[in-house]
Amino acid sequence: MATMLAENPPAVQGTAVADLTVRRAQEGDATAFEQLYRDNAGRIYALCLRMSGDSIKAQELTQDVFVRAWEKLGTFQGGSAFSTWLHRLAVNVVLGDRRSEGVRVHRIYCTDEPEKFDRPARESDPGTVMDLERAIGQLPPGARAVFVLHDVEGYRHEEIATMQGTAVGTCKAQLHRARRLLREALGR
Amino acid sequence: MTHERTLELLDDYVEGTLPPHDERGVRRHLMQCDDCRAEERELRTLLDEAAALPPGIQPPVELWEGIAARLEPRSATVALAPEIPVIGPRPVRRIPWWMQAAAAIALVVTTSVVTLQIDRAGPAQVAAVQQQPAAQQAAAPAARTALAAFHPAEQEYQRAIGDLEQMLGQHRDKLAPQTVATLEANLKVIDKAIQESRAALAADPNSRELATMLSQSYDAKLDVLQRAVSL
Numbered sequence: 001m002a003t004m005l006a007e008n009p010p011a012v013q014g015t016a017v018a019d020l021t022v023r024r025a026q027e028g029d030a031t032a033f034e035q036l037y038r039d040n041a042g043r044i045y046a047l048c049l050r051m052s053g054d055s056i057k058a059q060e061l062t063q064d065v066f067v068r069a070w071e072k073l074g075t076f077q078g079g080s081a082f083s084t085w086l087h088r089l090a091v092n093v094v095l096g097d098r099r100s101e102g103v104r105v106h107r108i109y110c111t112d113e114p115e116k117f118d119r120p121a122r123e124s125d126p127g128t129v130m131d132l133e134r135a136i137g138q139l140p141p142g143a144r145a146v147f148v149l150h151d152v153e154g155y156r157h158e159e160i161a162t163m164q165g166t167a168v169g170t171c172k173a174q175l176h177r178a179r180r181l182l183r184e185a186l187g188r
Numbered sequence: 189m190t191h192e193r194t195l196e197l198l199d200d201y202v203e204g205t206l207p208p209h210d211e212r213g214v215r216r217h218l219m220q221c222d223d224c225r226a227e228e229r230e231l232r233t234l235l236d237e238a239a240a241l242p243p244g245i246q247p248p249v250e251l252w253e254g255i256a257a258r259l260e261p262r263s264a265t266v267a268l269a270p271e272i273p274v275i276g277p278r279p280v281r282r283i284p285w286w287m288q289a290a291a292a293i294a295l296v297v298t299t300s301v302v303t304l305q306i307d308r309a310g311p312a313q314v315a316a317v318q319q320q321p322a323a324q325q326a327a328a329p330a331a332r333t334a335l336a337a338f339h340p341a342e343q344e345y346q347r348a349i350g351d352l353e354q355m356l357g358q359h360r361d362k363l364a365p366q367t368v369a370t371l372e373a374n375l376k377v378i379d380k381a382i383q384e385s386r387a388a389l390a391a392d393p394n395s396r397e398l399a400t401m402l403s404q405s406y407d408a409k410l411d412v413l414q415r416a417v418s419l
Contacts (some may be wrong), residue, residue, distance in 0.1 A: 020411055021374060027404070030259055031377050037252055042244025049245055059254075062247055066255045132237050151238040176199050179234060188230050 022082045026073045033073075037066055040083055044090045050148045051094045053137040061097060065090040091149065095163055098141065135185040143178035150175055189213035194224050202231050335393035338402065345406040352413035363416070371416050378412065381405040 018039070024032035044065050049058035069086055076085050136144060136152075145164075149155045150171075157175075161168045189210075194217040200206045201214045218225050360368065385402035392398055 018370075020408065020415065024408055028261065029381070030256065031381065033259070034252060034256070035373070035377060037255065041251070042246050045247035045251075046243065046245040059247060059251055062251060063255050063258070067258045070259050132234075132241065147238070151235055152241055172199065179199070179231065183230055183234060186234075188234075 018082060019078070022073075022076065022078075025070075026076070033066075033070055036069075036082065036086075040086055041066075043083070044086065047087065047090050047148070047153065048094055050133075050136055050152060051091075051098075051145055053139070053141075053144060061090075061094055064097070065093045068093055087153075091153075091155075091163060095145070098145065132182070132186065135182050138185060139178055139181055143174045143181065146171055146174040147178035147182070151179075189217045191217070191221060191224065194218070194221070195227060198224070198227060198231060202228065202235065333393040334396045334399040335389050338389070338399045341403070342406070345410070349406070349409055349413060352410065352417055355417050356413060359417075367416075371412065374412050375409065378405060378409045382409065 021032045021035050021039075025036055041062065045058060045062045048061040048065070049055060052058050052061060065086070069089055072089065076082065136147065139147060146160060149160050149163075150157065155163075157168045157171045161171045164171070194214050197206060197210055197214050201211065206214065218228060363371070382402065382405040385398060385405050389395060389398040389402055
């Protein structure tokens with residue numbers, strides 16, 4: 001797993017006190033786990049929200065991430081910061097959920113011709129000024145996932161390709177498309 | 189390099205991942221082409237904005253309740269606890285040598301106390317505490333309760349905690365406010381756990397499991413204080 005971590009991973013909460021909280025949660029202390037939730041929920045929810053583009057879905061995904069984290073806490077051995085481990089787990093949960101959505105998403109991830117799956121023209125007024133968050137939310141799912149992971153969260157193409165089970169070239173094509181669509185949406 | 193080829197390579201160029209030959213070609217073209225320079229500027233602006241997005245967005249406050257409702261108790265881990273409550277701090281990391289020495293001394297002292305209590309209790313009573321199920325212990329009034337056996341160790345814990353709190357108080361103002369806040373939050377959680385375990389053990393004084401939980405809570409508090417002192 002270590003080889004799959006981002007070179008500039010999410011912010012590290014590497015205090016000794018946090019280490020202790022993790023250990024107590026590993027021993028089954030739900031109160032300590034709640035503290036871990038309080039410390040990390042914002043970052044995980046932001047990831048889920050940006051990756052899914054849907055606040056209801058993001059809440060479901062955030063719940064799934066923390067339930068999975070509770071179940072897998074025993075496998076965390078402190079090789080990285082807990083926040084890094086949790087973030088990686090969250091990416092896997094979100095990508096796994098997207099895979100399970102069905103064939104359409106699978107085709108988006110695996111194609112080398114992502115333009116084929118562009119959405120039809122959006123209905124929004126082209127003169128409307130959109131902030132970046134809203135624009136990200138309107139990206140096609142595949143392009144959005146790659147943009148969030150690469151340009152917001154700092155994962156490398158090779159890591160994203162490995163996580164998604166696609167070629168690096170596919171990942172780069174998705175990112176190029178995402179950036180182009182975002183600039184269009186932002187009126188640039 | 190052509191205009192089209194430059195635009196094709198612009199993503200890799202701004203990421204700094206182009207081979208030297210292509211990088212030189214793109215740079216040369218950018219010096220000559222206003223349109224491509226504008227493209228590059230816009231792309232860099234977008235990337236700067238993406239990198240500057242807030243790392244966290246707070247979810248609705250009620251989200252935790254949904255998570256808590258789905259958490260299965262993990263009693264298997266607790267079942268790994270030893271037969272007699274573990275006394276003294278657990279192994280810790282990043283602790284100066286003198287703190288490790290202090291921890292070792294504390295371990296010796298508290299272990300001695302427990303040993304002394306076991307010796308006083310006599311082999312028959314120890315066997316009763318260690319081997320009998322809780323229900324059978326309750327039916328044997330002559331046997332020493334887990335609460336009574338833990339009492340001397342608890343006094344040692346409280347003495348050690350008092351010493352560490354005093355040491356912490358001496359350099360508390362040197363800690364970052366965020367660290368102090370985190371420390372206090374953790375201590376609050378642990379104190380609550382101690383309080384609850386203590387109350388549960390008082391209600392069920394024969395429960396070795398509750399004594400273990402109380403001991404673990406004290407361990408946790410000692411651990412936090414030791415780490416805070418070593419910061």
